[in-house]
Amino acid sequence: MSIRxxxxxxxxxxxxxxxxxxxxxxxxxxxxxxxxxxxxRTAYSAGGAILEGFGVRGTYYTACGLRNTANELGEQFRSEDIDSLLEKGHELASHTFQHVSSRSVSTAEFCDDVERGSAAIAQLTGVESTNFAYPFGDVTLAAKRTLGRGLTSARSIFPGLNGPDIDLNLLRANSLYGGLDRLRQVEELIRKNTERKSWLIFYTHDVRPAPSPFGCTPALFEAAVSCSVRSGGRILTVRDALAKIGIHEVNRKGQVRGQAKDQAKMCVPA
Ligand SMILES: [Zn+2]
Structure with missing residues (x-):
């Protein structure tokens, strides 16, 4: 192991x-x-279509500042993609506005951008989103401590399975990158998840035949979904998985929506 x-x-x-x-x-x-x-865009056009083909849905952690732009991951989402994925029942979750790293700006600036991202989603959709993922997977202790209160969940890129205790301030997630040569590792993770009866979260970016280093091929994505369906686990969006566990979304003030008041203490510790 290197020092780094x-x-x-x-x-x-x-x-x-x-x-x-x-x-x-x-x-x-x-x-x-x-x-x-x-x-x-391909996360929705290819990835979303594959999920829908299996009758399941995904979670899109969206940084609204990237709308209508393009980068090494290909063209980024457009407004019509958001409308379409919401109509199909996928989850729109937040990912800051500018896609900033918590390690590159002050905690106050970072939290402001998280707030701005969530507000932008609310403006686009009428629905606030407080399921969040850290851009670049960069987490700081100060951000973790400060954000917790106003978020339902914060997803990291720390690998591993969630459970039996889940840290809502740092959900673990595993990359789904590359092509079918990665399938064996993916299947092993799904097998472990079934055996431990835990919660496995995958994340990726572009889904296309020649993906970026941060994306995967449609073939790998389809094989991973298929294997998950066959494993007998429930395939749920992050929001629906949390609802199943009894955690209902909080708004940005940390108040629980709907009737699940008994979860308030659990979601928002003092
Ligand atoms: Zn990102």
Whole structure:
């Protein structure tokens, strides 16, 4: 192990152990969720279509500032993609507005951009989103502590399975990158998730035949969804997985929506 990866692992351990907001998965597992970050158009046109083909849905962590732009992941989403995916029942979740790293700006600036991202989604859709994913997977202790209160969940890119205790301030997620040569690892993860009755979250970006280093091929994506369906786990969006566990979305003031008042303490510790 290099010094750098050793430091990375130590850092992840600290970030994973402090400022947790634990809830129990209980007997809700196994669950598998598929999520897309940013998001490139192909995440919806190809990835969304594959999920729909299996009768399931995904979570799109969207940074509204990327709308109508293009980068190495391909063309980014347009407004019509948002309308269409919501109509199909996918989840629109937040990913800051400008797609900034929590490690590159002050905590206050970062939290402002998280707020702005969530407000932009509310403006686009009429629905506030407080399921969140950290851009670049960059988490700081200060951001973890500060954001927790106003978010239903914050997803990281720390690999692993969620459960039996789930940290709502740092959901673990696993990359779904590359082509079919990665399938064996993906299948192994799904098998472990079934065995442990836990919650496995995948994330990717573009879904196309020649993906970026941060995306996957339609063939790998389809094989991963197919394997998850066959594994007998529930395939749920992050929002629906949390609802299954009994966690209902909070608004940005940390208030629980709907009637699930008994979850308020669990979602928003003092
Ligand atoms: Zn991102």
């Amino acid at each position: 990866s050793g430091l990375g692992a130590a850092r992840r351990r600290v970030l994973g152990s402090l400022y947790r907001r634990n809830v129990a998965l209980g007997s809700c597992g196994p669950i598998v969720s598929f999520s897309f970050d940013d998001f490139p």
